[in-house]
Amino acid sequence: MKKITSYILSVLIMTIVVFSNKNIVLAAGSISVSASKTTVKVGDVVTISTSISPGEYGVNATLTKSSGAFEFVEGDNIYSDGGTPNNSIKVKAVSEGSCTFSVRVINAFDDQLKETSMSSGSVTITATSASSNNDSNSNKDNKDNSGSNTGNDSNANKDNENKEEKKSSNASLGSLVISAGSLSPEFSAATKDYTATVDYSCSSLAVTANPADSKASVTSVTGNDSLEVGENTVSVVVTAEDGSTSTYNIVVTRRSEDDPENADKQDNWKKFDINGTEWTMVNDIPEDVVPEGFEHSKTVIDGLEYNTLHGTFGDITLVYLQSESGNGLFVYDVAQNAAYEFVRINSESHFIVVLLPKVDDVPEGYNEISLSI
Known part of the structure; x- marks a missing residue:
């Protein structure tokens, strides 16, 4: 026990x-x-x-x-x-x-x-250390917040970019008209540079410009007031819906006061009677009417200097004339102080200019006739 x-x-x-x-x-x-x-x-x-x-x-x-x-x-x-x-x-x-x-x-x-x-x-x-933890958490939070903000900003930017992409970038003109003179070349939305000539009496120029896109606008027209004698640059700025811009420039030449091309001087311009029709000198010769083998020149006729064309292959002068029926090139005969139609016959590799010399007396054995070619 x-x-x-x-x-x-x-x-x-x-x-x-x-x-x-x-x-x-x-x-x-x-x-x-x-x-x-x-x-x-x-x-x-x-x-x-x-x-x-x-x-x-x-x-x-x-x-x-x-x-x-x-x-x-x-x-x-x-x-x-x-x-x-x-x-x-x-x-x-x-x-x-x-x-x-x-x-x-x-x-x-x-x-x-x-x-x-x-x-x-x-x-x-x-x-x-606890502070290291706070810093780490703070950095992590900042990183997270930064990442979050960056994501939001990125999405916002992406949305903005999508919105911007929907806006039109068309900053072209649909039409361009000036109150005096004429544009050269003819207006085209793709052409940004032009020239024009106005009389001495034209000291300012009205410019009518319309954008091709209804959401675009013409934001400025400069240089069209207080035109100086000589060259002046008129600029038209078009702004598209997305803010992009384009500029159309017109170099406007204002004639001098004594320039014979001024409208008030035209009564003094040289006139020719050709086959019963009155033809008057035109000083502005368009580039598209200058024929092969000719270049721009100056010719004094009855004391006034005019723009003419001169042959590079021979001593032939062409003048540009106008009448009620239209405009055209004519051969100017210095000796006769007369003009007749410019006739050019082309072959495969050559051309012939038909001249009309002054004939006072028909030689014996010849008869004077008219010939249409």
């Missing part, structure tokens, strides 16, 4: 010692220790878990830490009295540094209550 009492008393005493020292009764076998995070910032809370594979009887063990960088905030030990334990506690990082948490084995027993060997486990957690 004394032996049984003594044995029971011994077991009770051992149990009291275990709980008074906050030791853990664990099943014998292997032990592993893990943490929810191994790198944290000061102020973070980490969960430490211990897993033990059951043994045949039991083990006395406790959880310890290597430094003061962490403190227990929920439980300060791990307890198991058999079965399949998986217990955990929580610790908080209170300063920078590393701390190792491990299960320290006190006693391990086999089924005969004999002390035996037991494996142990540990985990190390590192705490860094």
Whole structure:
């Protein structure tokens, strides 16, 4: 009876010692220790878990830490009295540094209550500065915000670009008319440079310009007021719906006061009677009527200098005349101070200009006739 009492008393005493020292009764076998995070910032809370594979009887063990960088905030030990334990506690990082948490084995027993060997486990957690965490989070937030803003800006820009793409870029004119003179060449939307000549009496020029696109506008017309004698540049600026622009330029030549081409001087211009029709000199010779083999020249007729054409192959002068029936080129005979129709006969590689010399007396054996070619 004394032996049984003594044995029971011994077991009770051992149990009291275990709980008074906050030791853990664990099943014998292997032990592993893990943490929810191994790198944290000061102020973070980490969960430490211990897993033990059951043994045949039991083990006395406790959880310890290597430094003061962490403190227990929920439980300060791990307890198991058999079965399949998986217990955990929580610790908080209170300063920078590393701390190792491990299960320290006190006693391990086999089924005969004999002390035996037991494996142990540990985990190390590192705490860094809380300000570093804030900076990191701040940078991350900034990066996220920046990325978000960039995405929004990108989408907004993309939307704006799509809107811009829908706007017309047509900055061409549909028509261009001046109040005096005429444009050379004739107006074309694709042609941006023109010339025109006006009388001395024309000191300003009205310009009528209409854009080809209804969404475009003529934003400025300059140089058309206070024309000087000689060359003046008139500029018309067209702005498209998308803001792009184009400029049409007209070099306007204002004649001098004594220029015979002025309208009030035209009564003095040289006139020719050709086959019963009155033809008057025209000083502006269009480029498209200049025939091959001729170039621009000047000729004085009855004391006034006119623009004429001179043959590069011989001494032939052409004048440009107008009448009620239209305009045309005529051969000017200096000796006769007369003009007759310009007749040109072309062959494959040559051409012939028909001349009409003055004949006072018809030679004997010839008769004067008219011939149509």
